Amino acid sequence: MSSRPVVVVMGVAGTGKTTVGPLVAEALGVPYAEGDDFHPPANIAKMTAGIPLDDADRAPWLDAVGAWARGRGGRGGVVSCSALKRAYRDRLRAAAPGIVFLHLTGERQLIAGRMAARTGHFMTTRLLDSQFATLEPLQADEAGVVVDITPEAAVIAERAAAALRRL
Template sequence: MSVNAPVLVFMGVASTGKSTVAAMLAGRLGWAFEEGDDLHPEANVAKMAAGHALDDDDRWPWLDLIAEWIDERIEAGEPGIVTCSALKRSYRDVLRRDAVTFVHFAGERELILDRMLRREGHFMPTTLLDSQFATLEPLQHDERAIEIDIALTPAEQAAQIASRLRLHPDY
């Protein structure tokens, strides 16, 4: 097991580009990538698609699956990136490990709403954006994290993350 293998949790409200940048950066680095939305139980997806926000009881089992994925990477000594909204401190606490760094994709509501309106094939309706912002708890000084401005292009975001965290294929 390698304690040096980092795991990044790309977090933030919907439509901030977490998945796009995660896939791009993981591909460049040769790291494992997991789309956190794919780990949602079908009931969660159906609930959100119907316009209902998830509550904590819906989220805990999903967060546990993401935590398992993180633990598998750490135990194997393999770096990785997983996407997860991780809106509350308590959710991030479930995912927190020594090897984990949170990357918060942050931006203006209007920009995010515009992206949501143009997004195709995703279960998250625009009506849930305000509930996500209401749930979002700011990162605290004791959380290992950086913030990325979503107004940058995905390539600029990936480059900034790699530079700020000093990432490279061999970690």
Template sequence: MSAHVPQICVMGVSAAGKSTVGIALAETLAVPFVDADSLHLESNRTKMAAGTPLTDDDRWPWLDAVGAEYAQAGASGLVMACSALKRVYRDRIRAAAPGVVFVHLGGPRELLLERATARTDHFMPSSLLDSQLDTLEPLGDDELGVAVTVDRTPAMLVSEIIERLRA
């Protein structure tokens, strides 16, 4: 991670802890935090709440809004929680904000399912976890970012993320 204020996308499937880790990371770096779920069209939120996976056509306007948030933040920095499951989705974000660094939060399906099932305050049902895992494309070797396993506390994850991004 360079000396400038970062633009970081905390990515992964639902229940990986994107918002929790993203908020903690943003606080540590003293930059704003945005949950990309807040940028979804209401029709997308309704589909997901009903247990219907989104199509790529559903996602394009949302991904454009995510990229626009990063572009608007510019040099002031921004941490955003955004699933960004496929390479083409990350490419769409990078088209608007080429310097975005991706932090992939991953873990065993059993742990993610346990977390998803325990949540009662989220529009994304645990029944969509498998479709997200099927869709997930890990970061490529040529993509700017790091992958971490979510089997530790958010504070431990933030420390590891910052250390690895600065390496």
């Protein structure tokens, strides 16, 4: 069997990483891991309080996501992780060479509306502006694809899986 990459579903909060990620994983026939599950409790407490994470907060989280990706050992997988800065994506690539990114992107108003409608999530719309301020979009020299989040989740996942298969 040929080696399959780990796909990191990235983007600002509210783009649908947790919704689209499992659908993409299913389409690709690989396991899915929820990136939020890798956050230490202190990070979740900060975000719940409306305090943006800084680079020091994100380091152990990124290392845990990278370790999961490395542990996949060519079997592939999909993991959600905002990976907002190029330096964060570089850190993930250093941990697990061959990682590819699926950047979910959309208009702020659409994302804010989706965030406001969801319940039970620690990330509030108060942090959306800080997410957009931090975001460094996927660059041309980074392995991955960019997919618009305007359609419904199944359509987004279908488009994403098709684009990822072409990489």
